[in-house]
Amino acid sequence: MKVLQGIGASPGIAIGRLFFFMGAIHPVDRQLIEDPPAEIERFEVARQASIDSLHQIYERALEEIGPKDSAIFQIHAMLLDDLDYVASVTQIIQEEHVNAEYAVYQTAMRLFDVFSSIDDDYMRQRGADVLDISKRLLRTLTGAKEQNLDEVNGQVIIAADDLMPSETIRLDQSKALAFVTREGSRHSHTAILARTMGIPAVVGLEDAFDCLADRVEVIVDGMTGEVCVEPDAETLERYIARRGQYLAACKRLAKLRDQPSITKDGMRVEITANVGSIGDVEIAVKNGAEGIGLFRSEGLYLGRNEVPTEGEQFVIYREALERMPGKRVIIRTLDLGADKRAPCLGLLREDNPAMGSRAIRYCLSHPALFCTQLRALLRASVYGHLALLIPMVTSLEEVHRTKALIEEIKRDLDNEGIPYANNYEFGVMIETPAAAMISDRLAQEVDFFSVGTNDLTQYTLATDRTNRSLSALYSPRHPAVLGLVRMAVENGRRHGVWTGVCGESATDPDLIPVFLSMGVAELSVAPPAILDVREKVRALDLTKARLDGRTKGF
Incomplete structure (x- = not known):
């Protein structure tokens, strides 16, 4: 058994098997093309389709989590309209005669590096947003399907390098017991969405994330930030008891819903x-x-x-x-x-x-x-x-x-x-x-x-x-x-x-x-x-x- 330490981002205790959500942006092959204007047009069609998709996600999120937490999807749609972002992709295609996928990837990584170098949590989060919209664009350009939990039997604990907001909201909540991520902080959009959705989450595991493997049993403690990998019987029994205590505490507190707030x-x-x-x-x-x-x-x-x-x-x-x-x-x-x-x-x-x-x-x-x-x-x-x-x-x-x-x-x-x-x-x-x-x-x-x-x-x-x-x-x-x-x-x-x-x-x-x-x-x-x-x-x-x-x- 190994105990990994991350950041407790959303309270609760979950016990289950990991499902690796491969949502990270991966390097894209550089391919030479003969018709840059046609490639730019292909990029524009994909960009508009991605914007339309984000508007649909926003409408769904608006009903499920309210306007405050769903606003991020409007922000992402606006980022896809950002003049600097569009100009960068277009310029790379035009000057280097390369495929749109490569131009999007290069733009995403350049902007991500810029934002990540700024000592400000808000600006670093903008870098994550750039990756999110770029992944969406790449999926649209390549025709790749978004990952989901449709084919998963039962409930699982989602493991990912980092869950982008659009990926988080689209996950089947009935099958997601918890989130575990390599990146992220308590103040990231994904952490906020996890708390809104009531799903336990541990983020920011960093290098310890490499100790995880697909389908391995883990315990996720969203309060302490601990992730127990392949827990032994004694640890499993202890956490089952702790989860029972947590749920009992929630049930006990629910009885105070209509009680007055008066000191002794x-x-x-x-x-x-x-x-x-x-x-x-x-x-x-x-x-x-x-x-x-x-x-x-x-x-x-x-x-x-x-x-x-x-x-x-x-x-x-x-x-x-x-x-x-x-x-x-x-x-x-x-x-x-x-x-x-x-x-x-x-x-x-x-x-x-x-x-x-x-x-x-x-x-x-x-x-x-x-x-x-x-x-x-x-x-x-x-x-x-x-x-x-x-x-x-x-x-x-x-x-x-x-x-x-x-x-x-x-x-x-x-x-x-x-x-x-x-x-x-x-x-x-x-x-x-x-x-x-x-x-x-x-x-x-x-x-x-x-x-x-x-x-x-x-x-x-x-x-x-x-x-x-x-x-x-x-x-x-x-x-x-x-x-x-x-x-x-x-x-x-x-x-x-x-x-x-x-x-x-x-x-x-x-x-x-x-x-x-x-x-x-x-x-x-x-x-x-x-x-x-x-x-x-x-x-x-x-x-x-x-x-x-x-x-x-x-």
Whole structure:
């Protein structure tokens, strides 16, 4: 037996035999051709067929996993229309008189090398996307069929160098027990899709992947990142027991779906969901969310050639509100920039994008875009309990300018006879040290605070949250971060403003009692984490937790 260590990308334990999915891009023979224009035309036909195929995959994915996670297929279709990509393939065919397959392969590997050399996770992922679209093109040009699990009897564990998003979504989920890959990270598209689909996954095995063989029995632990190859009887028995415990825990947590989130000493806290699509809202409902604590509206903009219209946005916001009757739905206004880029907005590259034109800064400098979203939100407000959330606030002026735009839109809606609700809530995110430091004044302008601990930690500690080499320095438990959170909570409470936490630390078992002891009224987490956090809250006695907190240094 061998135990391989990778990255746990999607929770769960799977036991089964490997099925090698040979999806990697392979070298292509260089063949001389006599008619470059005809070969370029053959490339163009294949390129358009590939784009059409991606549009079909997108429509299927839209139904299965929602708009946020399916947007990658729109991005891939756009990459096949990229002028640099098309020009490179065309130029190689024209100048070297070679076959289209070879030109596509050379272009793919050149661009992949360029993207892979950039020390940025987002840009490295673009390299994987280039390989994905190139593989699709090569299959179309050669007439090769896409691999699938149709001929597999029973369920298997998929092994691949790396599963591209289009390959992942097309796999027969009823036959896929788990994913195991050589490449990849927790933040790759495939990892995200695996979590959305509820399939255990271990990625990033690197050289250890070579220890795997087709049809060999393995155990995949998506929580620890371990892959046990040809497990002995004792190990198999241990993991069967662990899988049973995991499933029993899931079943136990399911009983808390409709239970209140109240500590043993009587403090009530709302446990809500962070979502990015209507599909996520449905998952939140199934997991007993007490509302939506963060609806990331930028998901509507990602992977699009055109900005979503007011009507399109209105339909999404209304549906989110209608699916949460009587419960608060906090919709964050557009938060694009930094590592989140939307082709439809034409965002400029910046040397330091995390501190550049993003979120409320971008919106206020593009008032027409911002007002379109605000109109859609106000129109949808009559269908439920809406709360508007403004991201990346650093000054009172940003709040005043946003409120002025809202009042102007209200006057326009009144003149047009379009209804809107006046009982919506208006809040700001506390995710910069500046916002925390002026929270006493901000509290006089808003109804609630939402603490984004991910960015607050990054900006407070001057530590890039995406830089793996600095991961040891990135800690939401740092006294400086917790001091700023406490400052915001206390300033809010003095003015009757409630505070929620929507960063990843809202699931930290050590920080949950700290936040509640401060007076945090809401914890917003990923939908699958709702019941686990509820169980932790219900087991708390805050009197004891305060004492424990002193000994832990919180």
